[in-house]
Amino acid sequence: MQKDYILITLADDDEDDRLFFTDAFDELKINTVVNTFKDGRELLDFLHHPESVLPNIIFLDLNMPILNGIDCLKEIKKSDKFNDIAIAIYSTSSSDQDVENTFVLGANIYIKKPSDFNTLKKVLSEVVTINWQYHTSGLNKDNFLLRL
């Protein structure tokens, strides 16, 4: 079935951030469906559910209760089923250690949560419109962290 929208999922324990995230997509003129989850466990449960439609892009916060972003990422990367899903790390931190870790674990892009709503919109629109095939093939440590 040819989808005419982009399915996006976010796992973030922070309610405000989930709000900014959905608001931003609401304001963006891109045809997207956004699902949000409160932690990694919820996200994985959804992904593993047989009736779930797999998202195109998963946004993963790192600092989450129950199952944090890193462990969640590891889980997702374990299954071939999720190979086609692009994974964007979406975190307040941009510490070298976090960036390095997630890169090594196979995330596709790293986004530092901006402190300005307009910037957020810009970043999300950028990520959603990325040609993932092209991006992944030339992925390296330098372009992994999204800079605007």
Next chain:
Amino acid sequence: MRKNKFKSSKFHKIIFTISLFVVLFIGAITYKHIDDVSTSSKQIMHTYEVNLELERLFSYIKDSENSMRGFLITNESIYLNPYYTANSNINQSFSTLKKLTSDNKKQQKNLNELYEIIKKRLDYNGQYSDPDVSKHIEDTKKFKKDFFKSSKLLVAIRNKINEMADLESSYLKKRNSLYNEQISFTPVLTLSILFITILLIVYSYYKTNKDLERLKEINNSLNKSIFLNSQAEILSSFGTWEWNLITHVTTYSDNFYRILGYEPHSFPSTNDNFLTFVHPEDKEIVLEIMSKVVKEENLPPSTFRIIRSDGEIRFFRATGKLFDEKLKSKTVLGVTHDITDEINNNLLLKKNIEDLKKVNNELEIFDESSKQAEILGNYGSWVLNFENNKFIYSDNNFRLMGYEPQSFEPTIENLLLHVHEEDKEIVIEANEAALSNDEIPTMNYRIIRKDGEVRRFKTVAKSFIDLSGEESIIGTTQDVTEDYYKSKLLKERNLELEQNIKELNEFNHVASHDLQEPLRKIQTFISRLNDKEKENLSDFGKDYLSRIQRASDRMRILINDLLQYSRTNRGDKNFNNVDLNEVLANSLLELSQNIEDRKANIQYDSLQVIKGVEFQMQQLFTNLISNSLKYSKENEVPKIVIKYKKVKAKNEAILKDNSNRVYHRIRFKDNGIGFEQENAEKIFLLFNRLHGKTEYQGTGVGLAICKKIVENHNGYIFASSEPNKGSIFTIYIPKS
């Protein structure tokens, strides 16, 4: 030298005289023998003559008889003539015989008897010699009687002559044997004497040869001693001289000239000439010596100076002795010694002794001060002599153990009595190590003092070989009880501090990290408000909103800086090669917007590759350049000059390091607003700001980070400035 060397000539004379006598004796003996032999031969000849004459006489008698008989028979007077001739011959022969036997009385007597007989016979014949008488033959009776008688007489004559001849024969026999005796004895004697003479001559020749050899030897040793003497003169720089007081002739040895600085015999050796060399101030002394030596037999040694040919002043010591009879002339023999070196050596020795005294004195002072130092520094020293295994303790070493100085014998056993039970092993092992020539470890052990107090001691020792080559161990023992507890406390504190810092860093990181989240949300909400609700706000509301926004912005900067600071705090020590040229280029790229905005002029040298942490160096350069841009003058184009130089620590006064350590020196010079020099250290402190928040944006973290980074690299950072004149930031990073 042997005294009997002239004895040989006396011996020679004796040998020679004896030889002469022997030769003379041989001559005399030979002469006598020859004489004896000739006498013997004469006597033999005489005997033969006598015998011959006797024969002749008898033959004459027979002739006369025959003639008589012829006459008588023939009665012819012709026979008378031979008769007479025979008679005269008899007489002649007789007288000859008489002469021949004149020395022999026995033969004389015989001859006389013979004469009587012959006369009687001739008388008988005479009676018939007359031619007339011949006729008387007819008287036969008488004739017959006479003839008979005459015949008888003839027999008597023959007997007599035979008797005489026999006698002469016996003489001959006797003489012959004597002669033979003499003849045989003579060559034996002559030969034996000759033989003795030859022996004597050979012996004396041998003796002479031996004497000659000895003479040669003596001559050699004499030559040798002359050579040695001249060498001795040269070696010990002295000269000898001879001054004949009668002839006034003075002679110098070769070296006497040399010590005056001349070639031997290069000027006439006279006293006047010598005086020209004498130092003017010492002429009196020398003249006095000369006048004294003439009178006195012995001259005490006297010292004076001379000026040598090369102008050098030398010290001479001269001594002489007058020899009156021994040399058969009044002569002074003297020795002159160049004692300059000796005097100099004495001076040197004197100085050395003085130096030694001085050093000794200093040593005493040092000893005293080290005793004081021992008391002040709570330490004692000791020496363990390897030879006798004995210790020597300094006074304070006893005091450390709670004893009066030298109040017990310092032995390992006595020491162990005071060592804490648990630490005895340490001391025993160290002592064994010392005795087996191993390295002596530093010992930390407890001592129970005389008063029962437990003290902590530390001992270091080292083997030591003194000037005489004797090996010993010198050690220092210190009472480190206070230090021990202090350092123990310090260690605990350090540990606490490390823990604190760790916690602080964690706190810092977590806090700034966790603080970011609500702040980011606040800011996002502000941006939402600004976008969506700004129009609905009153002017007050708008103003408040913008103030909230500024405050939150500032908080963001603060948090970011803090994060950065805590990150540099982690002390990443993974040093790699960092090309500062690249670092600078990156920094300029990072700040390009800012630089462009300010139209800043940035000049820089070619930099070097250093060992460091790349991202920290990046941070350092960015911070410093952005600092200069930030504090630039509003109405002036910012100018930043970056200079590089490789320097030595000792040439950089500010480092207060006199070593040859090499540093990379990088200078950032700007023309900004600068600051008071008194604040030069303050600006590197965390959150320290010299300007109001509104004037210049800044958190007071940037330079603190710079300092942190430089210190992480074991380097130094200094700032020098003057308000309105610009600042210079100088970084020193050690080379490797």
